[in-house]
Amino acid sequence: MALIVQKYGGTSVGTPERMRSVARRVANFRAQGHRVVVVVSAMSGETNRLIALARAVAPSPRTRELDVVVSTGEQVSIGLLCMALDDLGVPARSYTGAQVRILTDSTHTRARILDIDAAPIRKDLDAGGVVVVAGFQGVDAHGNITTLGRGGSDTTAVALAAALEADECQIYTDVDGVYTADPRIVPEARKLDAVRFEEMLELASLGSKVLQIRAVEFAAKYKVKLRVLSSFEEDPGEGTFITVEESSNMERPVISGIAFVRDEAKLTLTGVPDRPGIAYQILGPIADADIDVDMIIQNAPRDGSTDLSFTVARADLARAVKVLEGVQAHVGARSIESDDTMCKVSVVGVGMRSHPGVAAKMFRTLAEEGINIQMITSSEIRISVAIEEKHLERAVRALHKAYGLDVAAE
16 A cells, blocks of 8 residues: 655646545545545636736735735645545645645745644545645745745645655656657657656756656755656556666667757846956846846857856846846947847757767757757756747757657667
8 A cells, every 4th residue: 555645737737627526536545545645726727817816906015914815726726636635535635835834944935844633634545535735835834824935835845745755756748758848849749758867957947848847856965766657548548657766778868858948048148248247247246136147158259358158047137137237338248139030949968978979960960950059058967058939849850860769769
């Protein structure tokens, strides 16, 4: 008899029929003798509706009160799912984040989990019931409701699995696993049977929407066995297993997947004096404005000056430009240039550690497609390039084919 934590996303519980379908799946697991804890998100579209409602009342609501409002979406879901389970004759009990006491810090709208009191859940499981927990939310030391940020239900599920020492954490979503690329762009993309945690971390951080990056980090840290499956299939199969284990089968592919981010923007300060500390004088104020910087390039100095380029999320471009306008005169830069037509394409794979030529193949493939690379960054298992967004789909398809990802490994 296994202890399993299952998480169902918004589309999985988006309608009354979908809610009943989840209840039947949970009931089947319990009938097989498993102990089940279920984490659910708000019904599809509900969180966006609540945010829009809050901003219709106050354009810039205080984050504490915004958390109070948006956390109600998950509260509705846990109540409805318990009703559906009760209707099937399965005893079930719902818990909000505060009732479980998922203790977080006090950073509203993006809190981090500090501790979980698993005792009430264990008591209900020992009594033979199913426990249904609201994802995405917790409570700080002062009793304030907090939320974990977009995709936070994944993190809730993994954290509960770690606290309960569950045998497996299953993430049910609208796709049946992790693919070599987005199937909507690359029809030949294949579902991966298994992915290393470090690869999944890179894929999640580089645009793959299957799992929230914090959930993957949590699972890797606490050695939680993690699996991604489809809630829309009667028999979801094995899905994709996220693992820390090495195997000869998993070491064969050089590249495991292609990821991308559409909404990138590039900023360049030209004619920046080449002196120690200049990068901090530029990027420090950007960080103080809570703007994340992604790719950074500084040109070789010439005649005592250089150009510094970096990328930010397109939604942050206007704020970033405003910050740089305040910095420009202070650092003595000649001009500020911006480009909001960028995207980032990345190839990821642990195999590149031991296989030379991965970067060269990427650059050659894009050159053959007539796609100009504007910025490059890399890590031990990842290479990312910034290109014009209009070339994104062509680039992803070409790279997917160049690395043989459309052919299953033998």
